[in-house]
Amino acid sequence: MSYKNKRGSAIRAIAGAAIALAALIAVIAVIGDPAGRSPRTANSGAGTQPTTQSVATEATKETESTQKPTESETTTTAETTTTVETTTSETTTAETTVAGDGKAMNPKNYEEAIDTEREASKRVYLTFDDGPSVHTNEILDILKKYGIKATFFNIGVTNEELKAAEKRAYDEGHTLAIHTITHDYEQLYSSFDAWKADVLGEQENIKSNTGITTKYYRFPGGTSNSKGAKYGTDISQCVNWLDENGYLFFDWNVDSRDADGKTYTADQLANNVIESVTGSEGEDFIVLMHDAKPKTTTVQALPKVIETLKSEGYTFCQITDNTKQIHHHLYEG
Ligand SMILES: [Zn+2]
Known part of the structure; x- marks a missing residue:
């Protein structure tokens, strides 16, 4: 080779x-x-x-x-400090939204509630004052049908059926909040101490009925009410007390006008809400409605409000620590 x-x-x-x-x-x-x-x-x-x-x-x-x-x-205007404090720390606020024995959350599905708020671009908060009432179960049925949650600013009740309706609202994941025990302006605004006793008393009512406490509050008549001045309570002192004691208070920027002297039909009430929301530039709408015995038309207006605003791209949310706090100006006489 x-x-x-x-x-x-x-x-x-x-x-x-x-x-x-x-x-x-x-x-x-x-x-x-x-x-x-x-x-x-x-x-x-x-x-x-x-x-x-x-x-x-x-x-x-x-x-x-x-x-x-x-x-x-x-x-926000006057309550900037509170707003910053309550919205900057997600973890802290979630942990401090404990109630009762420190384990129960309000709302029950707290994480889901804040996720719903975050994922929404335009938020509508239906809030019902003065319940529970004979209409609470109907309202809860409607909310359930549409798969949405709301917030109830409640008054003191002793009737077992009404107490059961309040408990149901919590069990079904809605936010429970304090309004007043009696809704008697003359009594609850007779002094700062009387007002404070009213808040803590309604807190106790909710706790004994549902096992939870709540940090959410709405002044009877709103923060801008003139009743405090009339009957002897400085509302700014109340606001300071709420801030110092970890309460968040909410007024509204949409009024269904179901508590006006004029009686609206269900359709008119629905339009009051829809036109006010869709005619505004904002992203957060807290709607004032009432859950009270005479307010049959409020219940009847709900389906149209929900269907219309849903179809317009709004998301129905419930109040949490992350909710933008709508505050009215204090009454200045
Ligand atoms: Zn009220």
């Missing part, structure tokens, strides 16, 4: 070995692929995808929760 031939056969041998090696690698790859990679991919898919999603969700939450206080800060 010549040198040239030798070299040629050596090259062929190397080439042959290389081809064999390549073939072997290919075979290993083919065998290894379905046996090894696919399950690993499936596993990693199952393992990493939710992680990625939850990271994304957290990131979204952070971004949104830092945006929200800014909105609130710029739009």
